[in-house]
Each structure stands twice: as C-alpha cells, then as structure tokens.
Amino acid sequence: MQEVKSPKKPLIFYYCIVLLLLMLFNALVTPRLVQRQVQEVDYGTFMSMTEKGEIGLVEVQEQENQIIFTDKAKENVYKTGMMPDPDLTERLYAAGAEFSGEIIEQASPLLSALLSWVLPIAVFIGLGQLLSRQMMKNMGGPNAMMFGKSNAKVYVKSSEGIQFADVAGEDEAKDNLREIVDYLHDPGKYQEIGASMPKGILLVGPPGTGKTMLAKAVAGESNVPFFSMSGSEFVEMFVGMGASKVRDLFKQAKEKAPCIVFIDEIDAIGKKRDSRMGGNDEREQTLNQLLTEMDGFEGNNGVVILAATNRPESLDPALTRPGRFDRRVPVELPDLKGREDILKVHAKKIKAAEDVDFEKIARMASGASGAELANIVNEAALRAVRDGRRFASQADFEESIEVVIAGYQKKNAILTDQEKWAVAYHEIGHALVAARQTHSAPVQKITIIPRTSGALGYTMQVEEGNHYLMTKTELENKIATLTGGRAAEEIRFGAVSTGAANDIEQATKLARAMVTRYGMSADFDMVALETVTDPYLGGDTSLACSPETQAEVDRQVVELVKKQHEKALDILRSDRDMLDKLAKVLYEKETITGEEFMAILNA
Numbered sequence: 001m002q003e004v005k006s007p008k009k010p011l012i013f014y015y016c017i018v019l020l021l022l023m024l025f026n027a028l029v030t031p032r033l034v035q036r037q038v039q040e041v042d043y044g045t046f047m048s049m050t051e052k053g054e055i056g057l058v059e060v061q062e063q064e065n066q067i068i069f070t071d072k073a074k075e076n077v078y079k080t081g082m083m084p085d086p087d088l089t090e091r092l093y094a095a096g097a098e099f100s101g102e103i104i105e106q107a108s109p110l111l112s113a114l115l116s117w118v119l120p121i122a123v124f125i126g127l128g129q130l131l132s133r134q135m136m137k138n139m140g141g142p143n144a145m146m147f148g149k150s151n152a153k154v155y156v157k158s159s160e161g162i163q164f165a166d167v168a169g170e171d172e173a174k175d176n177l178r179e180i181v182d183y184l185h186d187p188g189k190y191q192e193i194g195a196s197m198p199k200g201i202l203l204v205g206p207p208g209t210g211k212t213m214l215a216k217a218v219a220g221e222s223n224v225p226f227f228s229m230s231g232s233e234f235v236e237m238f239v240g241m242g243a244s245k246v247r248d249l250f251k252q253a254k255e256k257a258p259c260i261v262f263i264d265e266i267d268a269i270g271k272k273r274d275s276r277m278g279g280n281d282e283r284e285q286t287l288n289q290l291l292t293e294m295d296g297f298e299g300n301n302g303v304v305i306l307a308a309t310n311r312p313e314s315l316d317p318a319l320t321r322p323g324r325f326d327r328r329v330p331v332e333l334p335d336l337k338g339r340e341d342i343l344k345v346h347a348k349k350i351k352a353a354e355d356v357d358f359e360k361i362a363r364m365a366s367g368a369s370g371a372e373l374a375n376i377v378n379e380a381a382l383r384a385v386r387d388g389r390r391f392a393s394q395a396d397f398e399e400s401i402e403v404v405i406a407g408y409q410k411k412n413a414i415l416t417d418q419e420k421w422a423v424a425y426h427e428i429g430h431a432l433v434a435a436r437q438t439h440s441a442p443v444q445k446i447t448i449i450p451r452t453s454g455a456l457g458y459t460m461q462v463e464e465g466n467h468y469l470m471t472k473t474e475l476e477n478k479i480a481t482l483t484g485g486r487a488a489e490e491i492r493f494g495a496v497s498t499g500a501a502n503d504i505e506q507a508t509k510l511a512r513a514m515v516t517r518y519g520m521s522a523d524f525d526m527v528a529l530e531t532v533t534d535p536y537l538g539g540d541t542s543l544a545c546s547p548e549t550q551a552e553v554d555r556q557v558v559e560l561v562k563k564q565h566e567k568a569l570d571i572l573r574s575d576r577d578m579l580d581k582l583a584k585v586l587y588e589k590e591t592i593t594g595e596e597f598m599a600i601l602n603a
C-alpha cells in the first residue's frame with residue numbers, strides 16, 4: 001500500500017526547538033525585565049535624587065499612594081511611598097523631570113511576571129499542541145477524542161488503473177470477482193430482481209499471491225474509487241482511535257459509492273476474541289465498529305468490501321457470519337502455467353533476450369509466489385545491467401531464482417576443505433538417491449556455494465509438470481532422498497554432522513503427515529489423527545487422538561523414516577564408486593547442472 005505519511009521528525013527535534021526558544025527568550029527578554037523591575041527606595045533617596053536633578057520620568061499615583069520614577073537615563077525604575085509634600089510637583093519640574101504614565105505600565109510587576117512566566121508557558125503549550133498534532137499525523141490518523149475532527153488522510157483512493165489482465169493466472173479468483181465487477185457496473189440490474197451482493201468478500205491466500213492486485217483490479221475494471229487500508233493500521237496506540245478510523249473510512253466510502261473498500265491483513269483486527277482477562281480492548285473496539293458498520297448498510301448501496309488474509313482460520317467467527325464476509329475467494333500460489341504467465345507479464349516491463357525459456361524458469365522456480373517471481377524478473381534485469389548487457393539472458397533469470405529463493409551467493413564465505421568435502425558428499429547423496437529412484441524428480445542443479453539463507457549446499461529439484469496427488473511410493477522416495485545427504489556422509493566419513501537438520505525436519509514432517517493425515521499407515525486406516533490449523537503459514541497441526549495412539553504414531557513415524565534411511569544407505573553403498581566420482585566433480589567445480597550430473601551418471 002502506498003499510504004502517504006508525513007515524514008516523521010524525531011520527538012527530540014521538537015524538544016530542541018522549545019529549548020532553543022526558551023534560551024533565546026531568556027537571553028533577550030528576561031535581563032531587560034530584571035533591569036526594569038521596580039526598586040523600592042525611601043522617600044529621602046527620592047528627595048535627594050530630585051535635588052540633584054537625577055529624575056527622568058515620574059508619575060504620582062495618588063490612589064496607590066506611591067510615586068514611580070526613573071533615573072535620567074530612564075533605565076532604572078524606582079518607587080517610593082508618598083509623603084505629604086505640597087510643592088513636590090514644582091520641585092520636580094524645576095529638576096527637569098518629565099511627567100508620564102508610560103513607565104508604570106511597561107515596568108509593572110504584573111507585566112513583568114506576565115512576560116517572564118506566562119509567555120514561556122504559553123509558548124510551551126502552543127508547541128506542545130503542535131507536537132501532539134504532528135504525532136497524531138505520524139500515527140496515521142486523527143483522534144476524535146482529542147481533536148474532534150479528523151483531518152488526516154488515512155487511505156489512498158486510487159486503483160492505479162490495474163485490470164484483471166495485469167493479474168496473471170488466478171483464473172478462478174478472477175471468475176469469482178467478475179460478478180462483483182458486473183454488479184458495480186450496473187447495480188440496478190441486481191436491485192430489480194431483488195438480489196443483493198455479498199457485502200464482504202474474503203481473499204484468502206499466502207503472501208504475495210496478488211490479493212491486493214486483484215482488489216485493485218476489481219476497482220479498475222468497474223471504474224470505481226478504491227479505498228484501502230491495512231488492518232494493522234487500525235490498531236493504534238490509543239483506545240478508540242481504530243474504531244473512529246473505521247467509522248471515518250465507511251463514512252467516506254458511503255459518500256463515494258459505488259466503490260471498493262479493501263482491508264489488507266484483516267486478521268490484525270479480526271482475530272478471534274479470547275475470553276482471557278485484559279484482552280486487546282482497542283482491537284476489540286475496532287472489530288466491533290467494523291461489524292456495526294457492515295451490519296448498518298444495505299447490501300445494495302454499492303459499497304463492496306474486500307479483505308485479504310493468509311490465516312482465515314484465525315478470524316473471529318463473527319466476521320464470517322452471513323451478511324458480513326460470507327464469501328471466500330481462494331488466491332493460491334501459482335502453478336507451473338501461472339508462474340510462466342506471471343514471469344511473462346513482468347518480463348514485458350524489462351528488456352529480455354528473445355530466446356529466454358520462461359517455462360524452464362517457471363519450472364525451476366517451483367513454489368515461488370507472484371511477488372517472488374516479479375522480484376526474480378527485476379533481479380535478472382539488474383544482473384544484466386551490472387554485467388553491462390542490454391538484455392536479460394536466460395542465465396540472468398536462472399541466477400536470479402537462486403538469489404530470490406535461496407538467498408544471495410556468498411562467494412567468499414569460508415568453508416574449510418574438510419567441510420567442503422562433507423557438503424559435496426552430502427549434496428551428491430541427495431541427488432544420487434533421487435536419481436536412482438524412478439519416481440523422484442531429476443536433479444536440476446547442485447551447488448556447494450553457501451547461501452545467506454544458511455543452507456550450505458543446495459540441490460534444486462524440478463517438479464515434472466504439476467501434480468497435486470502424490471502416491472505413497474513417491475512420498476517414501478522423497479523421504480529417502482531427504483535422508484540421502486546424511487547417508488552419504490555416514491558412508492564416506494563414518495561420522496555425522498549437523499548439516500542435515502533441515503532434511504531431518506522435512507522428512508519427519510512428511511512421514512508424520514503420511515501416518516496422521518494421508519491414511520498411509522495400515523494400522524490407522526483412514527482415520528484423521530491430526531488436523532491442520534493453519535494451512536497457509538507453516539501448517540501447524542494439532543493432534544486429535546489419545547496419548548496411547550500418539551505414542552504409536554511417534555513409533556510409526558520413526559519406523560517410516562528409518563526404513564527410508566536404510567534404503568538410501570543401500571542405494572549409495574551399492575553405488576559407492578559413482579558417489580565418490582560425482583562428489584569429486586562437485587568439489588572441484590562447486591556447481592554442476594543436472595545435465596552434467598546425468599552425463600556422468602550415464603557415462
């Protein structure tokens with residue numbers, strides 16, 4: 001989102017200004033006031049000053065029963081009590097004193113107090129106001145409680161002309177949203193027949209899959225205003241602010257209807273409310289306000305609310321009730337074709353060589369999101385510029401995949417010779433076990449150049465087309481491949497290292513899923529022992545079985561992995577010469593392609 005925020009100045013900046021002003025004030029104003037402060041003297045002094053003609057200005061204040069006067073230079077102000085003195089006025093005239101009321105006002109104690117106390121305080125308060133106003137702005141919104149009227153712009157009204165054609169792949173999501181576009185084009189058609197549009201639509205999918213883009217495209221296609229705001233922005237420091245922002249957002253939206261309101265990261269406000277004490281009041285108030293607003297308008301007033309989340313299961317059920325966000329549009333990671341399309345869409349914005357094979361790149365970038373693919377294209381262009389070429393080449397794209405997906409190459413990272421050998425054997429172990437099992441994907445690229453992501457080596461496996469279903473044998477082979485790295489180390493060095501931590505984690509996850517979720521263990525048949533609570537972020541699971549069953553599950557998972565580990569060891573032992581040969585090549589070249597690997601294997 002490109003919300004426009006005023007540049008933040010650190011708080012200290014304002015304190016410095018206040019301090020500076022006070023110092024200036026002290027230096028310039030206060031000394032004069034002090035000088036001008038009235039000194040009380042006795043009548044005798046006044047008399048003798050009069051005699052010597054040292055009086056400048058003089059005022060007789062009969063009511064206060066006092067005489068205020070200055071010296072000839074009019075720099076010091078004095079006062080004295082009045083005495084019965086009939087010819088005083090004459091003597092003062094004779095001494096050349098001027099009669100005036102001015103001095104009194106300028107130098108009155110009240111005024112000096114005013115200047116030395118009230119003014120600085122006023123300045124301070126004024127600046128404080130300014131400061132807090134600035135803070136409000138920085139926090140992205142007005143506070144109804146404090147300033148009454150909102151003046152900060154909290155959302156951007158622009159669809160940037162994005163159309164469905166700009167969003168590659170995601171055909172199902174687009175089909176789903178086309179109805180909304182049609183409705184916004186001609187709400188009358190729907191009103192006539194009495195159909196009302198869903199008020200809220202939830203776009204559900206992992207980060208970077210184009211949810212924001214799709215929402216903008218709906219606005220772009222319908223040619224209506226687009227209001228957007230991120231859920232996290234609603235939840236602010238002060239209680240009541242989020243709710244007032246929601247009110248504000250909907251007020252504006254209703255004025256501009258028909259229009260699209262997009263709330264990104266709705267889970268930030270829409271999380272399940274828990275009954276624990278001291279829950280987040282602010283978030284709850286904001287959520288309640290959102291629910292109230294949604295209930296408050298008819299399905300036909302032309303405001304369509306789209307919201308995005310990658311964790312739909314964490315949303316408060318109140319949000320997904322009928323009449324609220326009751327429609328769900330899945331926005332999934334792109335498949336092979338989708339990845340190719342996304343690459344092509346973004347490649348149009350750069351200069352790519354004509355012979356670039358986008359399908360191959362898409363295959364290599366298995367699992368990448370739209371945002372990552374956009375990043376790969378940009379990275380390829382940057383690489384071409386760095387190397388002084390005018391077009392991004394196939395190699396630029398392939399290198400970029402690794403940069404974006406596997407982290408930057410650390411060419412000068414130091415591996416000891418022994419470590420390098422260990423990594424070479426480990427990676428060849430994975431590749432060889434994969435290649436020797438008919439159902440495993442062929443190896444695309446093997447490298448022992450460390451990445452910043454922390455992986456020491458990296459065996460890139462290419463999926464063959466798309467497949468959603470994996471057989472039990474395929475899964476077992478995958479586990480065997482994962483254990484292949486460790487197996488090779490064991491065979492060559494007779495010792496194990498920490499380099500297999502990630503493999504172990506993945507193998508365990510797979511084996512566990514086979515037992516608990518895929519019904520691939522004969523003992524448990526088709527009973528689901530685990531449910532996935534968070535399918536988009538990491539896939540946390542929760543067990544749904546007795547402790548005894550749990551122990552049995554653990555036993556079976558261990559058995560499964562062990563069996564595949566044994567298989568991997570067998571494969572590598574019977575192919576020891578090949579293992580050594582390939583490891584040596586990898587050690588020397590540091591990176592070998594799948595073709596080179598296969599050429600050696602089949603030689």
Ligand code: ADP
Pocket residue numbers: 166167168169170206207208209210211212213214308342345369370371372374
């Ligand atoms: P989300 O809102 O799902 O996190 P965004 O819509 O913000 O994802 O996508 C981020 C960027 O990724 C987009 O600006 C775009 O460049 C790229 N992108 C993501 N999905 C696609 C897609 N399907 N087609 C083209 N570009 C995409």
Ligand code: ZN
Pocket residue numbers: 426430485486499500503
């Ligand atoms: Zn490994």
